[in-house]
Amino acid sequence: xxxxxxxxIAEAREKLSAKEIKAVELTxxxxxxxxxxxxxxNAYVTVTPEKAREMAxxxxxxxxxxxxxxLEGIPLGIKDLFAxxxxxxxxxxxxxxGFKPKYESTVTQNLWNDGAVMLGxxxxxxxxxxxxxxxxxxGAVKNPWRAQNSNADLVPGGSSGGSAAAVAAFLCAGAxxxxxGGSIRQPAAFTGTVxxxxxxxxxxxxxxxAFASSLDQAGPIARDVRDAxxxxxxxxxxxxxxxxxxxxxxxxxxxxxxxxxxGMRIGIPREYRVDGMPEEIEALWQQGIAWLxxxxxxxxxxxxxxxxxxxxxxxxxxxAEASSNLARYDGVRYGLRxxxxxxxxxxxxxxxxxxxxxxxxxIMIGTYVLSAGYYDAYYLQAQKVRTLIKRDxxxxxxxxxxxxxxxxxxxxxxxxxxxxxxxxxxxxxxxxIFTVTVNMAGLPGLSVPAGLDHKGLPLSLQLIGKPFDEESxxxxxxxxxxxxxxxxxxxxx
Amino acid sequence: MSVDLATVKRVARxxxxxxxxxxxxxxxxxxxxxxxxxxxxxxVNVEGVEPMTSVTPMEMRKxxxxxxxxxxxxxxxxxxxxxxxxxxxxxxxxx
Numbered sequence: 001x002x003x004x005x006x007x008x009i010a011e012a013r014e015k016l017s018a019k020e021i022k023a024v025e026l027t028x029x030x031x032x033x034x035x036x037x038x039x040x041x042n043a044y045v046t047v048t049p050e051k052a053r054e055m056a057x058x059x060x061x062x063x064x065x066x067x068x069x070x071l072e073g074i075p076l077g078i079k080d081l082f083a084x085x086x087x088x089x090x091x092x093x094x095x096x097x098g099f100k101p102k103y104e105s106t107v108t109q110n111l112w113n114d115g116a117v118m119l120g121x122x123x124x125x126x127x128x129x130x131x132x133x134x135x136x137x138x139g140a141v142k143n144p145w146r147a148q149n150s151n152a153d154l155v156p157g158g159s160s161g162g163s164a165a166a167v168a169a170f171l172c173a174g175a176x177x178x179x180x181g182g183s184i185r186q187p188a189a190f191t192g193t194v195x196x197x198x199x200x201x202x203x204x205x206x207x208x209x210a211f212a213s214s215l216d217q218a219g220p221i222a223r224d225v226r227d228a229x230x231x232x233x234x235x236x237x238x239x240x241x242x243x244x245x246x247x248x249x250x251x252x253x254x255x256x257x258x259x260x261x262x263g264m265r266i267g268i269p270r271e272y273r274v275d276g277m278p279e280e281i282e283a284l285w286q287q288g289i290a291w292l293x294x295x296x297x298x299x300x301x302x303x304x305x306x307x308x309x310x311x312x313x314x315x316x317x318x319x320a321e322a323s324s325n326l327a328r329y330d331g332v333r334y335g336l337r338x339x340x341x342x343x344x345x346x347x348x349x350x351x352x353x354x355x356x357x358x359x360x361x362x363i364m365i366g367t368y369v370l371s372a373g374y375y376d377a378y379y380l381q382a383q384k385v386r387t388l389i390k391r392d393x394x395x396x397x398x399x400x401x402x403x404x405x406x407x408x409x410x411x412x413x414x415x416x417x418x419x420x421x422x423x424x425x426x427x428x429x430x431x432x433i434f435t436v437t438v439n440m441a442g443l444p445g446l447s448v449p450a451g452l453d454h455k456g457l458p459l460s461l462q463l464i465g466k467p468f469d470e471e472s473x474x475x476x477x478x479x480x481x482x483x484x485x486x487x488x489x490x491x492x493x
Numbered sequence: 494m495s496v497d498l499a500t501v502k503r504v505a506r507x508x509x510x511x512x513x514x515x516x517x518x519x520x521x522x523x524x525x526x527x528x529x530x531x532x533x534x535x536x537v538n539v540e541g542v543e544p545m546t547s548v549t550p551m552e553m554r555k556x557x558x559x560x561x562x563x564x565x566x567x568x569x570x571x572x573x574x575x576x577x578x579x580x581x582x583x584x585x586x587x588x
Contacts, residue, residue, distance in 0.1 A: 098572070099572050100571075100572065101572070102565070102568035102569075102571055102572075103568075199549075200548045200549055201548075201549045201551070214547075214548065240554075240556060243553050243554050243555075244547075244549070244553075246549065246551065247554070306537070308533075309533065309534055309537055312530055312531040312532075312533055312534050313531075313534060315527060315530065315531050316531055316534070323508060327509075330509070331574060332573065332574075332581050332583055333570075333572065333573055333581060334572035334573060334574075335572070335574070336574070337574035337575070339584075340584065342584055342585075342586075343583055343584045343585075343586050344509070345511075346583070346584055347509040348506075348509050348510060348511035349511050351508075351509055351510045351511070352510050352511035352512065355510065360510055360520075361520065361523055361524070361527075363508050363510065364501070364504055364505065364508055364510070364520060364524060365524060365527055365528075367504050367507050367508040368496065368500075368504045368524070368528075371504065371507060377535070378531070378534075380544055381534050381535065381537075381539060382531075382534060383544035383545045383546075384537075384539040384542045384543070384544045384545075385534055385537050385539065386544075386545040387542050387543055387544065387545045388537065388539070388542060390545065390548065424526060425523055425526065425527060426526055426527060426530045429530075441548065442548025442549055467549065
């Protein structure tokens with residue numbers, strides 16, 4: 001019998017509805033794969049086999065009754081940032097020890113309403129702060145990809161490293177993820193998977209542990225463009241519990257796949273050609289341009305002059321919002337408490353013990369830039385620069401550009417415990433150089449695998465779209481996917 | 494702009510994070526590295542530019558000011574480290 005975990009969501013959907021396979025069999029195949037692989041990969045921090053089998057059984061019932069939902073019987077992994085009723089939800093932080101929410105996030109509830117099956121919770125950088133998944137309290141995740149002729153462990157990227165690794169290693173059919181500065185697109189790029197951060201407001205943020213509220217968005221990581229389109233359709237919704245969620249109909253994203261690119265104008269921003277960028281990233285970008293041209297798109301050079309300021313502005317705005325959001329972890333209402341001689345001592349000891357190094361660093365930066373006397377110089381200046389970054393994109397779109405093509409990351413996956421990156425936090429921050437502009441402007445961004453580098457590791461291209469025009473991104477990414485093919489790691493685990 | 498050890502300790506106090514002397518020293522270097530990196534923002538001409546308050550140009554929806562949820566005291570305190578009859582317990586605040 002074929003390995004059921006190799007089926008894409010679209011393929012599994014077909015076999016389930018044709019009653020060639022049962023949802024329970026599919027779920028069991030994934031549970032066995034997780035049991036065998038997770039000790040090596042560390043993608044899951046909690047597996048929920050009983051719940052998964054119960055949900056799969058219910059799916060089989062609904063399929064038999066002709067009442068199947070859009071994701072009926074499809075086994076998914078859920079990033080630990082999403083609140084799941086009665087199940088481990090800790091943002092992979094020590095400070096949320098033992099937290100089992102009494103409510104369900106809107107995005108996961110949407111998935112369950114469509115019949116999806118939960119396999120468990122996925123590893124991530126603590127509070128989604130990181131680009132390598134190494135800041136997790138539950139330890140690093142290993143990338144299913146290794147360089148040719150090498151046994152060295154690589155990072156899967158971050159912060160949605162567990163999501164990306166689980167999808168690439170066939171430990172779930174698809175995964176939820178979140179993206180504040182690149183946390184969906186960079187790990188997707190490092191693992192040869194497809195990830196989309198939709199427009200700010202497309203998915204409800206309710207029940208997602210907050211990092212930087214004006215930047216956070218949920219999105220899927222999937223094996224291919226079609227699966228990402230299927231998942232996003234189910235995840236997106238307007239929600240009374242998140243006033244920043246938009247009341248716009250959710251299109252059938254899958255229907256945009258296969259549509260012609262004729263008449264589309266693709267912008268190539270010159271500012272994304274950065275110093276020290278490896279030649280093969282430039283070559284990949286040129287290859288992507290050629291593919292889109294062949295498919296009938298018109299290629300235009302554009303300028304986004306404030307690009308270089310996006311990352312420094314992000315490292316003011318995101319820590320500022322984080323310092324405010326993370327003030328709630330004080331040892332009173334949930335999670336860890338370390339006793340002290342008085343209440344302030346209790347707060348300080350709890351937060352010292354509960355937060356990891358990177359989280360403390362960002363809270364400190366955020367507290368400093370918001371403190372009296374520095375607000376105007378840092379936070380206000382950064383928010384003004386943010387207006388200029390968004391204006392750059394608006395000018396390009398107003399001039400007739402339909403989507404923008406850029407590299408997704410400045411490199412392929414790097415090693416776990418890389419000394420050069422560990423020595424300087426700013427070097428790690430530079431991982432997000434191509435992705436962070438999209439969050440600052442609230443736009444949709446998709447990363448799609450486009451090739452392998454000289455080490456045999458996957459590299460991706462990024463497509464940036466107009467607000468709420470995810471359809472153009474799916475359509476264009478599908479063309480790249482058709483030309484580039486799919487990329488699967490050789491199994492070592 | 495850069496921070497010194499005393500500023501780092503003051504900020505840690507504001508953020509309610511206990512730091513050791515060694516941690517404060519290490520953080521001083523790291524924070525100065527990050528502040529040095531963001532310094533380049535000061536070269537951007539922002540004259541007449543409004544600070545961003547919302548990425549989506551949409552009016553915020555408002556709901557009726559009515560109670561639509563509640564009576565969940567057990568659920569609210571279920572995850573607390575210390576409770577007593579649906580109250581959160583904290584160390585004594587008032588002498």
